[in-house]
Amino acid sequence: MCLGIPGRIIEIWDDRGTRMALVDFGGVTRTVCLAYLSDVTVGQYTIIHAGFALTTVDEDAARQTLAMFRELGLLDEELGAAEAEVGR
Amino acid sequence: MKYLTEFRDPELARWLLDAIAATASRRWTLMEVCGGQTHAIIRHGLDQLLADQVEFIHGPGCPVCVTPLETIDRALAIAARPEVIFCSFGDMLRVPGSDTDLFTVKARGGDVRVVYSPLDAVHLAEAHPDRQVVFFAVGFETTAPANALAAVTARRRRLANFSMLVSHVLVPPAMSAVATAPGNRVEAFLAAGHVCTVMGTEQYEPLVAAHRMPIVVTGFEPLDLLDGVRHAVAQLEAGRAELANAYRRAVQPEGNPAARAILAEVFTVCDRAWRGIGTIPDSGWRLADAWRDFDAEIRFDVGGLTVAEPAACRSGAVLQGLLRPPDCAAFGTSCTPRRPLGATMVSAEGACAAYFQYRRLAPAGRAHTSDSAGPAAAVEA
Numbered sequence A: 001m002c003l004g005i006p007g008r009i010i011e012i013w014d015d016r017g018t019r020m021a022l023v024d025f026g027g028v029t030r031t032v033c034l035a036y037l038s039d040v041t042v043g044q045y046t047i048i049h050a051g052f053a054l055t056t057v058d059e060d061a062a063r064q065t066l067a068m069f070r071e072l073g074l075l076d077e078e079l080g081a082a083e084a085e086v087g088r
Numbered sequence B: 001m002k003y004l005t006e007f008r009d010p011e012l013a014r015w016l017l018d019a020i021a022a023t024a025s026r027r028w029t030l031m032e033v034c035g036g037q038t039h040a041i042i043r044h045g046l047d048q049l050l051a052d053q054v055e056f057i058h059g060p061g062c063p064v065c066v067t068p069l070e071t072i073d074r075a076l077a078i079a080a081r082p083e084v085i086f087c088s089f090g091d092m093l094r095v096p097g098s099d100t101d102l103f104t105v106k107a108r109g110g111d112v113r114v115v116y117s118p119l120d121a122v123h124l125a126e127a128h129p130d131r132q133v134v135f136f137a138v139g140f141e142t143t144a145p146a147n148a149l150a151a152v153t154a155r156r157r158r159l160a161n162f163s164m165l166v167s168h169v170l171v172p173p174a175m176s177a178v179a180t181a182p183g184n185r186v187e188a189f190l191a192a193g194h195v196c197t198v199m200g201t202e203q204y205e206p207l208v209a210a211h212r213m214p215i216v217v218t219g220f221e222p223l224d225l226l227d228g229v230r231h232a233v234a235q236l237e238a239g240r241a242e243l244a245n246a247y248r249r250a251v252q253p254e255g256n257p258a259a260r261a262i263l264a265e266v267f268t269v270c271d272r273a274w275r276g277i278g279t280i281p282d283s284g285w286r287l288a289d290a291w292r293d294f295d296a297e298i299r300f301d302v303g304g305l306t307v308a309e310p311a312a313c314r315s316g317a318v319l320q321g322l323l324r325p326p327d328c329a330a331f332g333t334s335c336t337p338r339r340p341l342g343a344t345m346v347s348a349e350g351a352c353a354a355y356f357q358y359r360r361l362a363p364a365g366r367a368h369t370s371d372s373a374g375p376a377a378a379v380e381a
């Protein structure tokens, strides 16, 4: 019940005053409630718990994190190579 | 799928593993609080890949596991009533009560239904005005917003035949209980990222200050978990104790303000018994006084029921990180996922089930057998 996974919003509508959405989880779709995310739009990724969208996935933050891993990895390799040179 | 597969990249995982190994001068003891993270760690073999740098102690963050036995018994008593449609998340059905479980009640003719969202239960109440619809409102801060809105919706639609059996639990008081327990070995926490999507990271500042332990808000994919470990180990090596957020793409410092506002209205903090652990002060939510007309405990008069835990199951020690699942005498013999003795063997988030499912069967001391598949393969698996 507690395992939230990201899904992509593909449709939004109003059900008697409550915002609802159809969310795609990599091929499987579910109806979820948007009561707690008033400003999400179609195309955004969101994390769902018990049928409720609770947070949007910040695509910039996701990209930045991955880029940081890559950069630090590259930097490490270069430093490692430099140390190997010095050691020789 | 995007933002899942990208955070499983084996090459980046390799780099993070190397970075942790380069930083760690000794083996540190970390607790991942959330059962979902426990499963990810075991499934991807991160405990084996980091065997020399980190001992993972698995925390009590499994709602199925910590829902007290007497609450399960109350659920069973209500679900067996002929006028009741009893609605629950699917993973509660096989949790053993004192002498049966919801699944058996259903097999014997009880109207027990699995719902995906608590709003489904509200819809059932609307569709069946002649029946009493009861929703089993369990879980941590992650399911609470959904459950609170079920009550709000039922009131808005004037449903007199809807009620909730509420047994919510809160993560920070449980972390404090672990940190102050005699014999605690945890040196840093990986905090459950999804709880923070609701409550924010602010709630952990007092814990960091009180216990002088690093707390790193962590996500659920292999790279998220490795990055959480990287932050924690770096702090421990430097002798620092800070709050860090290694799950920035999903967690804001203030959490979800709309959800927090409704939670504050519908629920009120209470002492809560944790299965296998005992009562932790201020560690739960019950319906606030203004919402007690939706309280199934009152409506069906089951509040007085109390019971004792069975002696054979040592899940309390498992949930506090004092015992590894394979070190329990019943593990894999009299207790298996098909015939569970304790809730930690039932749940998709329980530590005993994770060890059984991913074949971590060796008792302590022989836990870290070499993994022939290699790091990249383990991360991808």
Ligand code: SF4
Pocket: B312, B313, B314, B315, B316, B318, B325, B328, B329, B330, B331, B332, B335, B336, B340, B341, B342, B343, B344, B345, B352
């Ligand atoms: S293996 Fe079974 S009996 Fe032992 S602690 Fe885990 S759930 Fe309880």
